[in-house]
Amino acid sequence: MNPYQAPLKDMQFLLENVFDATNTWQNMPAMAEMVDMDTAVAILDEASKISRDLIQPINRNGDEQEVRHIDGKVITPDGFKETYQQFSEGGWVGLCGEPDFGGMGMPKMLGVLVDEMNYSACNSFTLYSSLTAGAALCINAHATEELKEKYLPNLYSGQWSGAMDMTEPQAGSDLRNIRTKAEPQEDGSYLISGSKIFITGGDHDLTENVIHLVLAKLPNSSGISLFLVPKINVNDDGSLGDSNGVTVGSIEHKMGLKASATCVMNYDNAKGFLVGRVDRGLVCMFTMMNYERLAIGIQGLGSAQGAYQMAADYAKERVQGVAAGGSATGATADPIIVHGDVRRMLLTIKSITDAGRALSVFTGKQLDLAKHSEGDVKAKATKYVGLLTPVSKAFLTDRGLDATIMAQQVFGGHGYIRETGIEQFVRDTRIAQIYEGTNGIQAIDFLGRKVTGDNVATLTSFVAEINQELAGFEHVSDADKKAISLRFDNLLTIANHINEHKLTQPALINASAVDFLDAFGFILYGYYSLLMAERSQGHEDQSFAQQKQFVAKFYMDKVLPKADFHIAQVSQGDDAIMAMPADLF
Amino acid sequence: MNPYQAPLKDMQFLLENVFDATNTWQNMPAMAEMVDMDTAVAILDEASKISRDLIQPINRNGDEQEVRHIDGKVITPDGFKETYQQFSEGGWVGLCGEPDFGGMGMPKMLGVLVDEMNYSACNSFTLYSSLTAGAALCINAHATEELKEKYLPNLYSGQWSGAMDMTEPQAGSDLRNIRTKAEPQEDGSYLISGSKIFITGGDHDLTENVIHLVLAKLPNSSGISLFLVPKINVNDDGSLGDSNGVTVGSIEHKMGLKASATCVMNYDNAKGFLVGRVDRGLVCMFTMMNYERLAIGIQGLGSAQGAYQMAADYAKERVQGVAAGGSATGATADPIIVHGDVRRMLLTIKSITDAGRALSVFTGKQLDLAKHSEGDVKAKATKYVGLLTPVSKAFLTDRGLDATIMAQQVFGGHGYIRETGIEQFVRDTRIAQIYEGTNGIQAIDFLGRKVTGDNVATLTSFVAEINQELAGFEHVSDADKKAISLRFDNLLTIANHINEHKLTQPALINASAVDFLDAFGFILYGYYSLLMAERSQGHEDQSFAQQKQFVAKFYMDKVLPKADFHIAQVSQGDDAIMAMPADLF
Incomplete structure (x- = not known):
């Protein structure tokens, strides 16, 4: 099996040709001095080596050896500690961190690509650094200067980690x-007591300290x-200093992600410091959650990409059966990539x-614009971040599971064997649909808050912008343009209908949300497929441009119609879902 | 968590009210004396106790402890041996076996229900007995009287097992x-040498002997x-007597099904006996394969049912969030079954x-009719067995994975924890889409052999029969009847189109097969949903009848439209799939 190799050409193409990173960065003063395309390409190149040579090699053993809880200590599998140290020394934990406190200040638009590589290489490992970066983001946004x-600095440097x-x-x-309770102390600190479960990276031996961001209630509040x-x-x-009344009760034994510590954390009068305002903890936490939600979406994406590479390699090597209509080479057996059903699976994953x-990358760009721009640009990007965060989390992870399962199927019986490695992707990525808010919760956030919360205004302008872009495409057929814009029109009509009935039919949003998000996602992916086909014209690598045409055609013919199923679902209201009494289940 | 409880009311309803088991059995001389509805109900009742009290209790530990390969011996997890002995003593291995050699001679129509219970209780355990029954079936159909x-008798009694x-x-x-080679010996036996992989139940400690059915080639053939x-x-x-040159090279470490031994088997001049005619081994093996393919379909079905029960129980107990529009009981938090998205998932699984x-059950009935009837009835049933076997295998197992994944999602974070048990269903049932011929292979068999192999004749008469039945339904709306018959008409048109182009477009069948099978499956399930709603009218348990109405309405509104997506896929030919050169993957 070939080692994972980051899709650098695709990544650079997205930055340079699709989402115009150069101009985007030049127009943001904070970015203009930090990064240009040469720097970005150098970072991607270096990151690809890290993911391939440093991180992926610990992935399989991590799954076999698992994280262990021995004598109150959490021990990570062989190699994790050394790898984390090297990774930290390279500055990767603080890649997008605040430069004032030791971060590298790189744009998120670039950071998402590095995240993807690392998730492709090892889901479990990457969570540790991802949560640390998320915790730092939250602290940077809401904590006092003193806490910052x-x-x-020690979070960005990787010396400490976050949870x-x-x-x-x-x-x-x-x-x-x-x-969980927080008792105010005279010195302004609080004593925290209570128990938390499912705490990813709650404890481990990778760093000398773990900085927890803990939700708790003040007395009588x-x-x-x-x-x-x-x-x-x-x-x-x-x-x-001394230890702080923070102990690990146990760790969970899970379906996958076995090298990532999922801890029961006990707080016994542990000293804590308020972040943000009293009683406004959820708002602060959501800064981190939003960051993590995109990161977890990228877990799904990275798993899909890693699985795709394995399956495509296998399909080109594994010889079994002859092509329909006879072998092109006259062989008695062909590589299985000649078979239509194998190609169907691979093209689905690829597209x-x-x-x-x-x-x-687009969502990462909106995060950058929301942070580093001003005025209308900032306002619009902030709205788009809100709109796209639940979609990125849910749709990327749902498609991540689809992709890894299809990739496993390409392997036949070998796909079920742990040694092959492909089934680990399925198990590792499955959690991404559940944690950081289940994908059902994401969909309700999307439809209930982001779409109908402003009476469909943001979605309407988002779609209008896409339609305008589409109209300007010169290498895309009118039929393909219409296939996208008509479906978006349908979806907007449905969104407005739901918005009008949300008060009289209170169950409608909850019952329709997942299908609504899926419909939006499949149409949006169609647009992105056409966008990439359009922008690949004139690419210096002609076969790369060809590939983007083939993949777009496949998506439009074979995947986009899924949107119609989900549109049909949402159009039908909630009767069939809400009517049956609970005791008949 | 409540223990698994076989859905006896549903099972009896299918036999008695939906598929007319009483008349079916009375009209088959071999069955009339063996079984009536009272006997069947008594057997189902007893089987439900076995699955609940004997088999399910070993399921979780089997997954944790796994089968081990120690000093050349394969050791099953604690309790498997004792359970297998008790199970065998109850006569369950030979339930549908040939009475002349010690089988109980029960109809397959009943046997599939017992199989489902056992798979719901423990996938790994049930495979051992299922493969034994399949091997016995093949021996009974093709071996000499002496071998039989x-x-x-020792296979049916469970004293020996089959692989x-x-x-x-x-x-x-x-x-x-x-x-693998077979050298003819003077006494009429053969010496077998070679290696086989992925042999389920290839060796274990449940029985004193394992009877292998081995494919091999004669010299110069x-x-x-x-x-x-x-x-x-x-x-x-x-x-x-003495051991026979059959050894276990190793066992596989798998994603799931961890208590089922998957062996590398080595044959070193092992003594073997021809079954069927020389060079006709695949034909004989397919007798067993067809039996196993239905059984593996039922593995998917049993997993779905087991997972459904767990998820429905959890959704009625777990309290989290308030119903949209406020709690009906005024509580500050409701059971999650009030939430539309949870209901959507449960109703999807249920339907x-x-x-x-x-x-x-219908496929089981056709197997019985094909075996025990004569003339036209036998001929038609034989064709239906051929048509429905790949559908049962692929569609039941694909929906099995969908169902277990949705059930896992209902559990939120707890669904990812091994102790909960729901994720084991996902891992155990995943293999069912792969082994006994991948679901891609099933689909190609369906479209390439069963549908277009006789120029769509069998499918056409199968659909005509359904349309005739549908027309007679008195409690189903015309709109629902049309929703089924129009889609079947579409599918027949497409089948005829593919049939006409199969020679000029040789890749068409392979590239379209999975979507064609899925389209057929989703329409057929719609018909079955309506059939059950129709036949439940007047059921002595009114709430059971109501449930069938609710579930059918949900299926027609929310699941059937999936057929349209797959029809759209098949209608588009294979261009988008076959065009991209292999090196662009």
């Missing part, structure tokens, strides 16, 4: 019911506040993965 | 390339013959599982 100065502590046994999707709680107290001079990467 | 007398040895490293989907090769030689008096059970 004390904690951010997000939200869930409790009785409070998962519904956080109102958390019971039903509001939820956010606290920074270090595993080991940090002295005023930045050195490590949704290419389009998914476009979604990821 | 010597081997069948099917086909795959070799270079010969998976394409068996022409097998290299490219034809493939079938041989019965016991692990331990059997003396003329039926006692066990495809109910319809899947109908397909399973």
Whole structure:
């Protein structure tokens, strides 16, 4: 099996030809001095080596050896600690971090591509750094200067790691019911007590300290506040002090992601520091959640890409059966890539993965514009970030599972064997549809808040912008343009209908949300497929341009019609879903 | 978590009210004396206790402990041996076996329901008995009387088990390339030498002997013959003799099905006996394969049903969030079954599982009619068995994976934890889409042989019969009837189109097959949903009848439109699939 090789040509193409990174960066003062296309290409090139030579080699053993909980300590599999150290020393944890506190300040538009590589190489490993970057983002956005100065440099450097502590046994999707308590102290700090479950990277041996962001309630308040709680107290001079009443109760044994520690965390009068305002913890946490939601979407995307490469390589090597109509080479058996059904699977994976990467980079670009621009540009990008975050999380991870399952199918019986490695992608990526808010929750956020929350205004302008872009394409047929714009029109009509009935039919949004998001996603991917076909014209590598044409044609013919199924679903209301009494289930 | 409870009411309903088992059995002399509805109900009742109290309790530990290969021996997890012994003593291995050699001679129409229960309870355990029953079926159909007398009684009694040895490293989907050799001996036996991989139940400690059915080639022949090769030689008096050059090279470490031994089997001049005619081994093996293909379909069905029960129970117990529009009970949090998206998932699973059970029983009925009837009835049933076998295998297992993944999603984060048990269903059932011929191979068999092989004649008469039945339904709307018959008409048009172009467009069948099978399956399930709604009218349990109405309405509104997506796919030919050169993948 060939090692993972990052799709650098595709990545550079998206930055340079599709989403106009050069101009985007030049127009943002904070970026203009940090990055240009040469820097970006050099970073991608270096990252591709890291993912291939450093991270992927620990992936399979990580799955076999698993993370262990021994004598109260969490031990990661062989090689994880050394790899994390090298990874940190390269500055990769702080790639998109705040330069004032030691981050490299690179644009998210570039960071998403590095994230994808790392997830393709090893899901479990990449979560540790991804959560650390997310925690740093939240601290940078909401904490006091004092906390930032004390904690951010060591998070960006990878010396410490971060974790997000939200869930409790009785409070998962519904956080109102958390019971963890925060007692205010005279020095302005708080004492945190309670238990959290499902804490990814809650403890491990990769770093000397873990910085937890913990949701808890103040006495006599039903509001939820956010606290920074270090595993080991940090002295005023930045050195490590005594331990802080933060212990690991146990770790979970999971379907996959076995090298990532999923911890029960116990807080026993642990010292914590308020982040943001009292009772506004969920708002602060959502800064991190939004970041993580995109990152988890990219987990799905990275898994799909890694699985695609394995399956495509296998299909070109594995010899079985003769092509329909006879072997082109006269052989008694051909590589299975000659078989239509194998090609159908590979092209499905390829087309949704290419389009998914476009979604990821576009969303990353909106994050950059929202942060580093001003005025109308900033306002629009902020709205698009809100609109696209739940879509990126849910649609990239749902398609990630589809892709890994199809890739596994290409392997036949060998796909079920652990040693082959492809089934690990299925198990590892499955969680991405569940955590950081299940994909059902994402869809309800999308339809309930982002689409109907402003009476369909943002979605309407987003679609209008796409239609305008589409109209200008010179190498795309009118039929293909219409296939996208008519479906978007349908979807807007449905969105307006739901918006008008959301108060009189309160169950409608919850019952329609997943299909609505899927319909939007499949149409949007169609647009991205055409966009890439259009922009690939004149690419210096002609076969690359050809590939983008073939893939777009496949997507438009064979995948886009899925949108119609989901549109049909949403059009039918919620009767069939809500009518049956619970006891008949 | 409640223990698995077989859906006895649904099962009895299918036999009694939907597929008219009483008359069917009375009209077959071989069955009339063996079974009536009272006997069938008693058997189902007893089987439900076995699945719940005997088999399910070993399922989770089987997954954790796994089968082991120690000092050349294959050791099953704790409890498997004792359970297999009790299961065998109950006569369950030989439930549908030939009465002349110790089988119970029960109809397959009943046997499929028992199989489903056992797969719901434990995938790994049930494979051992299922493969044994399949091997016995093949021996009974093709072996000499001497071999039958010597081997069948101990297979039916469960004292020995059976295995099917086909795959070799270079010969998976394409068996022409097998290299295992059979040297004819003077006494009429053969010496078998070679290696086989992926042999389910190839060796284990459940029984004292394993009877292998091995595909091998005679010297100087490219034809493939079938041989019965016991692990331990059997003396003329039926006692066990010396070992027979059959050894286990290794066992596979798999994604799931961890308590089922998947073996590399080595044959070193092992003594074997020809089954069927020389060079006609594949034909004989297909007797077993067809039986196994239905059984593996039922693995998918059983997994779906088991997962549904877990998810429905969880959704009624887990409290999280308030119903849209406010809690009906005024509670601050409701069971998650109030949420539209959770109901959507549960109803999807329920509707495809109910319809899947109908397909399973109907196919079982055709197997009975093909075996025990005469004349036109036999001929028609034989054709229907051919038509429906690949559909049962592929569609039941594809929907099985969909169902288990959706059920896992209902559990949120808990669904990813091994202890919960739901993720085991996903891992265990995933293989069912791959082995016994991948679902791609099934689809090509369906479209290439079963549908276009007789120029669409069988499919046309099958659809005509359904349309006639539909026309007579008194409690189904005309719109629903049309929704089925129009889609079937579409599909027949496409089938005829493909049939006309199959020679000039040789890639068309391979490239269209999976979508064609899916389109057929989703329409057929719609028919079964309506059939069950129709026949449930007047059921003594009114709430059961109501449930069937609700489920049918959901299926027609929310699932049937999937057929349109697949019809759209098949209508578009193979251009988008075949055009891209292999090196662009």
